[in-house]
Amino acid sequence: MELSAQQKHFFETFGFLALPGLLADEVDWISSEFEQAFVQRGVVHDGSKRSCIVPFIDQRERLCTLLDHPRLQMLIGGLLGEDFNYVGGDGNYYSGDTNWHSDGFHRVGKFLKVAIYLDPLEPETGCLRVIPGTHRLDVEQSWEARKAGQSQELWGISGRQVPALPLPIQPGDVVAFNHNLMHASFGGSTARRMFTLNCCRHCQTPEEIADLENYVGAHARFWIDHLHSEIMRATASVDRMRHLRQVMEHEAHLPALAAKARAERDEPSRG
Numbered sequence: 001m002e003l004s005a006q007q008k009h010f011f012e013t014f015g016f017l018a019l020p021g022l023l024a025d026e027v028d029w030i031s032s033e034f035e036q037a038f039v040q041r042g043v044v045h046d047g048s049k050r051s052c053i054v055p056f057i058d059q060r061e062r063l064c065t066l067l068d069h070p071r072l073q074m075l076i077g078g079l080l081g082e083d084f085n086y087v088g089g090d091g092n093y094y095s096g097d098t099n100w101h102s103d104g105f106h107r108v109g110k111f112l113k114v115a116i117y118l119d120p121l122e123p124e125t126g127c128l129r130v131i132p133g134t135h136r137l138d139v140e141q142s143w144e145a146r147k148a149g150q151s152q153e154l155w156g157i158s159g160r161q162v163p164a165l166p167l168p169i170q171p172g173d174v175v176a177f178n179h180n181l182m183h184a185s186f187g188g189s190t191a192r193r194m195f196t197l198n199c200c201r202h203c204q205t206p207e208e209i210a211d212l213e214n215y216v217g218a219h220a221r222f223w224i225d226h227l228h229s230e231i232m233r234a235t236a237s238v239d240r241m242r243h244l245r246q247v248m249e250h251e252a253h254l255p256a257l258a259a260k261a262r263a264e265r266d267e268p269s270r271g
Ligand SMILES: O=C(O)CCC(=O)C(=O)O
Pocket: 094, 097, 098, 103, 113, 115, 126, 127, 128, 183, 184, 185, 194, 196
């Protein structure tokens, strides 16, 4: 199975791609592993704020195999190239609204978030909303849609009223989007389960490497010394290792930054 040329073109044009039911037949074990990962880490979600574990699939040997999953490889490889890098990801119980933001501002390279939701979500109950095309930083100066976080001040409307595309979700649906894309969700419960795999194109230029190192360094706020877990690396096949290696070669600066973050923060970041 491969992504079609039209799906790739859609992603380049609008910045996201939804694949309904891509993991529908796997959702039972994935949900069970999701729950176990939180139990194992001793994270009890009380609903008052987001609970987040980074890196996430790395916590459990079976979840790590999602990186080897042929359908996810087809998706990620189709959008980023077969030699893509896996750069971690988060597992979340979200609580309430997530205001408009993008996950990055990458002028070089290409960063992708693969989001896997485990609960049915509708437009008014916390499904992801995206503003198609806002990943295009080349039009950022002439189109203010990336400023959706300031909707009240700029346009006199609430975040919820910003024109956007809601992506209703059934468990097992997968949504992939460019990190530069503006997204949000409104009306969700206090225990919305979702986890992600973040990936980027294999870096080719010094600018892309510098951007990757910057991305890695930003993970110090999670108090981690490596972007991947020991389990992820120890259980990696030759093929999986292809997606880990470039990051492993460019994360030597992370432990010192993480030590600083541990000294400065009360707890690891929640997102
Ligand atoms: O599902 C949500 O509430 C938003 C997810 C999100 O903002 C993210 O993954 O960056």
